[in-house]
Amino acid sequence: MMAAFPESPIPASSVVGQLRAACASDWTAYTQHAFVAQVAAGTLPERNFRHYLVQDYLFLIQFARAYALAVYKADRLAEMREAAAAVTALLQTEMQLHVDYCAKWGLDEQDMIATPESRATLAYTRYVLEAGMAGDLLDLLVALSPCACGYGEIGARMIADPATKLADNPYRAWIELYGGEEFQQVSRNAVTQIDRVAEQRLGSDPAASPRWSGLVAIFRNATRLEADFWQMGLDLTA
Amino acid sequence: MMAAFPESPIPASSVVGQLRAACASDWTAYTQHAFVAQVAAGTLPERNFRHYLVQDYLFLIQFARAYALAVYKADRLAEMREAAAAVTALLQTEMQLHVDYCAKWGLDEQDMIATPESRATLAYTRYVLEAGMAGDLLDLLVALSPCACGYGEIGARMIADPATKLADNPYRAWIELYGGEEFQQVSRNAVTQIDRVAEQRLGSDPAASPRWSGLVAIFRNATRLEADFWQMGLDLTA
Amino acid sequence: MMAAFPESPIPASSVVGQLRAACASDWTAYTQHAFVAQVAAGTLPERNFRHYLVQDYLFLIQFARAYALAVYKADRLAEMREAAAAVTALLQTEMQLHVDYCAKWGLDEQDMIATPESRATLAYTRYVLEAGMAGDLLDLLVALSPCACGYGEIGARMIADPATKLADNPYRAWIELYGGEEFQQVSRNAVTQIDRVAEQRLGSDPAASPRWSGLVAIFRNATRLEADFWQMGLDLTA
Amino acid sequence: MMAAFPESPIPASSVVGQLRAACASDWTAYTQHAFVAQVAAGTLPERNFRHYLVQDYLFLIQFARAYALAVYKADRLAEMREAAAAVTALLQTEMQLHVDYCAKWGLDEQDMIATPESRATLAYTRYVLEAGMAGDLLDLLVALSPCACGYGEIGARMIADPATKLADNPYRAWIELYGGEEFQQVSRNAVTQIDRVAEQRLGSDPAASPRWSGLVAIFRNATRLEADFWQMGLDLTA
Numbered sequence: 001m002m003a004a005f006p007e008s009p010i011p012a013s014s015v016v017g018q019l020r021a022a023c024a025s026d027w028t029a030y031t032q033h034a035f036v037a038q039v040a041a042g043t044l045p046e047r048n049f050r051h052y053l054v055q056d057y058l059f060l061i062q063f064a065r066a067y068a069l070a071v072y073k074a075d076r077l078a079e080m081r082e083a084a085a086a087v088t089a090l091l092q093t094e095m096q097l098h099v100d101y102c103a104k105w106g107l108d109e110q111d112m113i114a115t116p117e118s119r120a121t122l123a124y125t126r127y128v129l130e131a132g133m134a135g136d137l138l139d140l141l142v143a144l145s146p147c148a149c150g151y152g153e154i155g156a157r158m159i160a161d162p163a164t165k166l167a168d169n170p171y172r173a174w175i176e177l178y179g180g181e182e183f184q185q186v187s188r189n190a191v192t193q194i195d196r197v198a199e200q201r202l203g204s205d206p207a208a209s210p211r212w213s214g215l216v217a218i219f220r221n222a223t224r225l226e227a228d229f230w231q232m233g234l235d236l237t238a
Numbered sequence: 239m240m241a242a243f244p245e246s247p248i249p250a251s252s253v254v255g256q257l258r259a260a261c262a263s264d265w266t267a268y269t270q271h272a273f274v275a276q277v278a279a280g281t282l283p284e285r286n287f288r289h290y291l292v293q294d295y296l297f298l299i300q301f302a303r304a305y306a307l308a309v310y311k312a313d314r315l316a317e318m319r320e321a322a323a324a325v326t327a328l329l330q331t332e333m334q335l336h337v338d339y340c341a342k343w344g345l346d347e348q349d350m351i352a353t354p355e356s357r358a359t360l361a362y363t364r365y366v367l368e369a370g371m372a373g374d375l376l377d378l379l380v381a382l383s384p385c386a387c388g389y390g391e392i393g394a395r396m397i398a399d400p401a402t403k404l405a406d407n408p409y410r411a412w413i414e415l416y417g418g419e420e421f422q423q424v425s426r427n428a429v430t431q432i433d434r435v436a437e438q439r440l441g442s443d444p445a446a447s448p449r450w451s452g453l454v455a456i457f458r459n460a461t462r463l464e465a466d467f468w469q470m471g472l473d474l475t476a
Numbered sequence: 477m478m479a480a481f482p483e484s485p486i487p488a489s490s491v492v493g494q495l496r497a498a499c500a501s502d503w504t505a506y507t508q509h510a511f512v513a514q515v516a517a518g519t520l521p522e523r524n525f526r527h528y529l530v531q532d533y534l535f536l537i538q539f540a541r542a543y544a545l546a547v548y549k550a551d552r553l554a555e556m557r558e559a560a561a562a563v564t565a566l567l568q569t570e571m572q573l574h575v576d577y578c579a580k581w582g583l584d585e586q587d588m589i590a591t592p593e594s595r596a597t598l599a600y601t602r603y604v605l606e607a608g609m610a611g612d613l614l615d616l617l618v619a620l621s622p623c624a625c626g627y628g629e630i631g632a633r634m635i636a637d638p639a640t641k642l643a644d645n646p647y648r649a650w651i652e653l654y655g656g657e658e659f660q661q662v663s664r665n666a667v668t669q670i671d672r673v674a675e676q677r678l679g680s681d682p683a684a685s686p687r688w689s690g691l692v693a694i695f696r697n698a699t700r701l702e703a704d705f706w707q708m709g710l711d712l713t714a
Numbered sequence: 715m716m717a718a719f720p721e722s723p724i725p726a727s728s729v730v731g732q733l734r735a736a737c738a739s740d741w742t743a744y745t746q747h748a749f750v751a752q753v754a755a756g757t758l759p760e761r762n763f764r765h766y767l768v769q770d771y772l773f774l775i776q777f778a779r780a781y782a783l784a785v786y787k788a789d790r791l792a793e794m795r796e797a798a799a800a801v802t803a804l805l806q807t808e809m810q811l812h813v814d815y816c817a818k819w820g821l822d823e824q825d826m827i828a829t830p831e832s833r834a835t836l837a838y839t840r841y842v843l844e845a846g847m848a849g850d851l852l853d854l855l856v857a858l859s860p861c862a863c864g865y866g867e868i869g870a871r872m873i874a875d876p877a878t879k880l881a882d883n884p885y886r887a888w889i890e891l892y893g894g895e896e897f898q899q900v901s902r903n904a905v906t907q908i909d910r911v912a913e914q915r916l917g918s919d920p921a922a923s924p925r926w927s928g929l930v931a932i933f934r935n936a937t938r939l940e941a942d943f944w945q946m947g948l949d950l951t952a
């Protein structure tokens with residue numbers, strides 16, 4: 001086993017690393033999507049980025065709900081507190097950063113909140129919420145991981161990749177956010193929490209559990225729906 | 239107010255009729271979608287219909303879960319029993335009819351169950367389930383209504399429309415199923431149940447309730463996701 | 477390992493049998509409660525039995541909701557169908573039998589439905605529903621098992637025990653219901669379903685899973701709350 | 715209409731005030747329970763208070779889950795943020811205060827967390843969680859209000875009542891916590907949030923809504939289960 005690349009916050013031996021390996025082509029289609037490549041190159045048209053930003057704002061609201069569901073689903077204080085910290089970080093810090101950042105792109109919070117969720121936003125967020133409600137905490141965290149861990153891997157690759165253009169790249173702040181140490185730590189923590197919860201619920205070899213194929217299916221669906229989210233940004237679809 | 243057309247199982251004055259009026263263009267895009275028109279004309283290519291049938295089978299499983307959720311959400315025996323009857327009808331009668339019907343199109347149940355859900359299937363079904371879990375019984379029934387009532391309206395229009403071709407139409411059985419009296423009654427019952435639950439929860443003028451705009455949003459989203467489901471059939475998308 | 481007694485519908489080697497062994501004193505306190513002994517002896521005062529019957533009616537409504545939740549939680553058609561059959565059996569057959577039976581004790585359905593749930597009824601039913609919602613299908617089925625399987629064991633013991641008085645026992649019909657072959661089969665099916673779902677989710681040795689202690693805790697809580705339900709009947713508490 | 719007493723954080727005209735009026739005898743039985751009176755008089759035996767404190771610790775964990783559920787259930791950012799602040803306050807500040815306070819009574823956090831929940835704790839907390847899951851945000855907030863608002867009223871009455879003994883009262887810190895301005899504000903905020911959410915969902919006269927009797931039933935059940943919680947402290951029941 002090897003990591004996707006040395007700088008990824010997802011070690012190959014982690015549960016998320018094993019899920020990534022089980023969905024390799026879907027993972028590549030998501031993490032190396034044309035939208036991502038155009039952000040790294042600074043060539044993505046602004047209106048595509050703005051379309052994405054508005055939907056990402058609506059997405060963050062649903063992800064705060066999903067982490068709140070994780071607090072509800074957790075049966076240990078440590079997991080409750082970790083999920084609660086994510087809720088607070090999303091609702092307070094991250095959404096405000098997002099709003100400030102969007103303001104620089106001419107997007108107003110009231111306009112964003114009044115925008116209907118696109119199909120891609122609905123599809124991804126409701127899938128995660130519902131998989132988590134129907135299943136247990138582990139199902140929920142796995143459904144969240146392509147976002148929580150994948151954005152970290154995307155950011156780390158952009159920073160590590162010599163082809164990435166930072167100078168005069170209009171998306172430099174976005175790249176430095178997700179590639180920066182603070183978000184890398186968020187991703188590593190998500191990886192670690194899933195390792196911990198998987199051990200609590202499946203034992204020391206999660207991939208040997210009869211639930212493994214079900215977890216792979218959740219991870220694959222969520223990964224594909226993340227790729228659709230990028231595609232929505234490229235296609236400007238509602 | 240007027241009904242969409244006289245034979246529709248959705249009276250204009252019903253809650254569903256009022257929701258339909260509030261989302262008129264989305265409703266038309268769904269109920270008069272090109273997929274539907276090609277079914278009525280008998281011109282839809284078979285592989286599109288088969289693609290749809292497989293996903294519709296996977297859809298029925300999720301809809302059985304949604305009606306089970308309605309049993310859980312109901313706080314009156316009458317509503318519990320009506321929803322439970324839908325669960326049983328879906329899991330016993332309808333899925334078996336579907337399987338028998340699919341067999342005539344060369345589709346095997348084990349193959350269907352092994353087929354991954356398409357994005358359109360995931361998006362629609364998880365949206366309904368999640369709207370129902372987050373909200374109350376009325377939110378759930380409204381999310382279900384574009385399917386439960388809309389298929390009845392589509393079937394009724396096909397039967398009523400002189401342009402519909404029945405003779406030598408490969409989809410005749412499908413048209414006669416949804417246009418037939420038995421399914422029309424299913425749709426009328428769904429309309430009536432929503433009127434009843436809306437009165438129990440919102441009073442005698444649901445459209446005057448502060449919740450109305452939220453219910454319209456759910457109805458619109460579900461209607462749009464139903465249209466996407468037809469489009470998935472046309473586009474053969476996974 | 478040995479069964480509680482040869483006629484019990486719960487084999488010692490089953491998952492429920494192992495849970496029973498892990499909570500032996502709580503299980504005995506529930507299944508051999510004074511209320512049960514007085515029913516078997518025919519000495520329970522009628523007003524205690526009537527108090528129990530009314531709350532049991534309210535309990536059945538909540539149990540129908542719990543089995544509906546099991547349909548929602550299931551990820552295989554076979555488990556969905558088994559749970560759906562329980563919903564239908566509860567809402568159609570069992571509640572009607574209960575109403576007919578209660579009528580003989582002078583209890584009217586409208587009066588029963590208007591009676592507030594006692595604390596014991598609230599405590600047990602909401603615990604089951606919530607454990608099932610927070611956890612997965614296995615957590616839910618385990619929470620249901622002290623009722624679904626325990627009543628079978630209680631009935632089987634009554635029938636097997638030479639001390640049980642059937643002649644002139646005012647509770648003979650109740651004893652023959654739960655001790656009869658039909659309900660014994662219901663209990664055996666519940667035992668078997670839990671074995672099956674445990675294998676699907678935990679593998680071939682559920683007691684070796686890291687989740688085992690959590691399942692024991694759910695089983696113990698539900699068993700204690702069942703014993704409280706008998707005590708409520710004895711104490712006539714609201 | 716008049717408030718229970720001038721200093722109560724629950725105005726008579728608020729939704730919670732109207733629910734209180736609809737359940738007056740249950741509310742009095744809860745807020746003026748013998749346990750409360752003995753705390754105010756400083757006569758409660760220490761072991762009863764310690765028994766209560768341990769269960770209250772376990773209760774706070776479940777209440778954090780309930781407020782997390784409120785974040786999930788909310789459909790407006792303002793309500794999500796208010797509920798998220800409660801989750802954080804409970805999991806960070808309040809539980810730590812509780813642990814520090816319990817340490818002074820010789821109670822160790824690890825011992826508390828290893829203590830089984832009493833029936834009264836199970837009954838109350840699961841009732842709240844389940845009412846909230848089955849219903850909407852308003853149902854959940856109403857189920858939470860006897861705690862969130864009632865403790866404030868109890869504290870305010872203790873402070874206002876000349877019969878309360880503060881000097882040499884071993885429970886003085888407890889009285890000053892719940893009677894103090896900080897917690898009074900928590901209670902007033904809970905009252906205000908329910909007014910706001912009730913208006914969003916039921917309009918300007920919630921008591922005229924067809925849902926009113928259902929909300930009264932939830933409030934009454936939760937109030938009775940709170941009274942049982944005090945009784946558990948007096949009776950030292952497991």
